[in-house]
Amino acid sequence: MPPQRRQVSIPWSAPSTHPRIYPFFLPFRGCVTRCLFCAQDIVTGQNTSHAPLKPLLDQLWLGLEMAVKMNGPLELAFYGGTFTALSDLEFASCLDLVVAAYAKGLILAARCSTRPDTLNGSRLSLMRKAHFTTIELGIQSFNQESLDICKRAYDRKLALSACQMVKESGFKLGLQLMPGMPKNTPQIFLADVARTLKNGADFLRFYPCLVLANTGLAKLWAGQNYQPWDLDTTINTLAQGLNLAHQKNVSVIRIGLPPQMDLTQVLAGPWCPDLGSRVQAWALFLAISKIIGSPQEKTKNLTSMTLNLPKFMQGFFWGHKAELLKPYAELGLTESRVTFGAASCPTLFFEG
Numbered sequence: 001m002p003p004q005r006r007q008v009s010i011p012w013s014a015p016s017t018h019p020r021i022y023p024f025f026l027p028f029r030g031c032v033t034r035c036l037f038c039a040q041d042i043v044t045g046q047n048t049s050h051a052p053l054k055p056l057l058d059q060l061w062l063g064l065e066m067a068v069k070m071n072g073p074l075e076l077a078f079y080g081g082t083f084t085a086l087s088d089l090e091f092a093s094c095l096d097l098v099v100a101a102y103a104k105g106l107i108l109a110a111r112c113s114t115r116p117d118t119l120n121g122s123r124l125s126l127m128r129k130a131h132f133t134t135i136e137l138g139i140q141s142f143n144q145e146s147l148d149i150c151k152r153a154y155d156r157k158l159a160l161s162a163c164q165m166v167k168e169s170g171f172k173l174g175l176q177l178m179p180g181m182p183k184n185t186p187q188i189f190l191a192d193v194a195r196t197l198k199n200g201a202d203f204l205r206f207y208p209c210l211v212l213a214n215t216g217l218a219k220l221w222a223g224q225n226y227q228p229w230d231l232d233t234t235i236n237t238l239a240q241g242l243n244l245a246h247q248k249n250v251s252v253i254r255i256g257l258p259p260q261m262d263l264t265q266v267l268a269g270p271w272c273p274d275l276g277s278r279v280q281a282w283a284l285f286l287a288i289s290k291i292i293g294s295p296q297e298k299t300k301n302l303t304s305m306t307l308n309l310p311k312f313m314q315g316f317f318w319g320h321k322a323e324l325l326k327p328y329a330e331l332g333l334t335e336s337r338v339t340f341g342a343a344s345c346p347t348l349f350f351e352g
């Protein structure tokens with residue numbers, strides 16, 4: 001009998017890279033409360049919350065023009081504050097800039113991040129007309145205890161209706177979660193991921209909770225009333241969350257805070273500059289070992305197994321300092337059985 005060949009694909013949605021995003025940070029601007037964990041000045045490296053907006057927008061325009069000369073049209077993103085709660089004047093100034101940049105061919109679209117409790121129909125409609133296509137909601141968690149202790153000042157019901165409002169207004173919906181925030185367990189985080197997927201998220205961001213200087217969370221931590229997750233728990237839990245998202249064909253476009261922030265201000269928490277690639281590597285290992293270890297595949301002759309991976313996985317597949325070489329070898333996947341090529345998703349081949 002000729003050998004039989006069977007293949008199993010592993011769902012994995014690669015993040016889209018087009019168009020490239022040009023970020024503009026408005027740290028704390030529009031924020032109605034100061035959330036317990038938040039230090040946008042540290043995260044963005046900017047302390048412009050009380051500076052007049054007009055000169056900042058002038059600088060933004062110049063920077064955008066230069067960036068477009070090098071990269072072509074971009075997507076402009078307003079991050080770091082509560083965009084939909086800016087004062088009327090500041091909101092209108094940002095929208096005017098977006099409309100002008102779109103008319104001049106500098107941008108293809110705009111997006112913003114904001115809080116779920118600051119959406120209103122008339123502002124969303126103005127944003128649609130001004131070429132905004134995506135809204136990212138800083139949900140952090142749907143767990144009420146976590147929301148309350150972090151002074152988020154809204155409830156889970158409101159967070160869910162905000163997701164619905166963004167979708168019904170015709171925007172793409174991005175949701176940001178904060179695994180490891182106070183009262184947040186791995187189980188709660190995984191339930192949060194499932195809820196974001198059920199509620200129409202088009203993409204996710206995972207920002208594990210860090211204790212940053214001069215925050216309410218730093219006081220809680222100093223008083224031994226909060227303990228951040230350790231790095232292993234974070235990697236393992238986020239990897240499971242990532243796999244849940246891939247199963248629904250939803251990308252997680254960012255894992256962890258940007259590496260350029262001032263690390264001297266990180267007092268505690270699962271900080272790691274390679275967190276994103278370590279989580280991806282572990283997620284893939286979990287998915288692959290689940291398939292190989294399944295009763296169906298255990299009956300196969302493992303010497304006939306090969307794995308074909310998309311090229312972009314080459315940088316992380318074997319894990320941090322090749323820590324996954326041995327675990328993969330124990331599954332029967334030695335280096336000679338793994339190839340990187342044009343595959344759109346990881347695919348295992350069994351023959352025999």
Ligand code: SF4
Nearest residue numbers: 031034035038080081
């Ligand atoms: S988490 Fe968001 S809403 Fe809260 S203070 Fe920071 S930027 Fe403002």
